[in-house]
């Protein structure tokens with residue numbers, strides 16, 4: 001089998017209610033950069049890159065597509081290295097790796113379809129086929145001066161839907177934020193876990209103040225308390241706090257995760273399959289983490305293509321630790337409005353009482369609705 005073509009798609013739609021995290025960058029649109037890889041046997045595979053869509057599209061079009069054309073799509077390791085060599089000297093951590101991720105995911109989709117097997121089976125099989133889903137939401141929106149009440153209402157709505165975990169965005173000054181988190185924690189049932197995500201908006205002092213309080217409140221984890229560029233600060237926090245620290249959604253390739261793991265900076269790493277290097281690289285990151293006793297709970301924030309890819313990798317990640325009763329794997333289920341998550345494929349990922357199952361069809365296990373692509377494609 002040979003790769004005969006690589007097509008890129010930028011999809012865009014506006015959102016009704018713009019929102020932000022601690023980054024202060026307002027989401028006014030939802031975007032997706034999809035890749036379709038075609039072969040001489042008529043089998044096509046789909047992939048997705050996380051991050052600014054026009055940039056990753058350009059990388060695929062100008063650098064990656066020419067370097068894999070004519071090659072066998074089953075050579076995933078070889079093609080990954082080939083693509084990485086095209087970006088390594090200029091962008092070893094960033095858009096280049098996100099673009100590689102999209103192509104790599106599409107290659108796995110092709111292999112699964114060619115063999116009539118789900119991708120997780122090609123990765124060595126599923127250690128687990130179901131995941132507890134946690135709802136990611138509770139962002140900040142422009143018109144909400146008082147953030148407290150909307151956060152509680154939104155959290156309770158997720159609980160009502162059956163989610164057993166809720167992750168809220170935090171960004172306000174520490175004392176103010178603490179009140180907001182306390183209100184949400186008190187409103188939720190004891191059997192619903194609460195995570196907090198600061199999107200690296202605090203310094204070490206404020207993160208320590210909040211982390212101690214979160215610890216007493218029994219929160220599940222504290223995500224990106226401080227800058228991802230300051231792994232020493234993470235290691236300091238980790239020595240002083242018992243609450244698990246999470247991060248890694250903006251780390252790319254096994255080399256970045258090697259640094260996190262070497263510094264023992266985080267309890268939970270969160271590679272995103274659509275930017276950390278695709279399925280090939282995320283599996284390697286998971287194996288390195290397992291050897292060092294670090295949990296892996298991937299970051300998931302994309303269209304139906306990315307969600308499907310994430311579930312296959314998550315099924316195949318080694319249990320850490322091996323146990324009679326292993327810790328169940330969480331699946332991040334982002335809840336802001338997104339037609340590319342809900343309508344892009346004919347069989348979208350859905351949760352049943354907060355439980356999501358790994359897709360069972362060939363390849364990634366979906367069929368794209370090309371009408372949705374035509375409707376939202378801008379380039």
Ligand SMILES: [Mg+2]
Nearest residue numbers: 197223224249
């Ligand atoms: Mg996050």
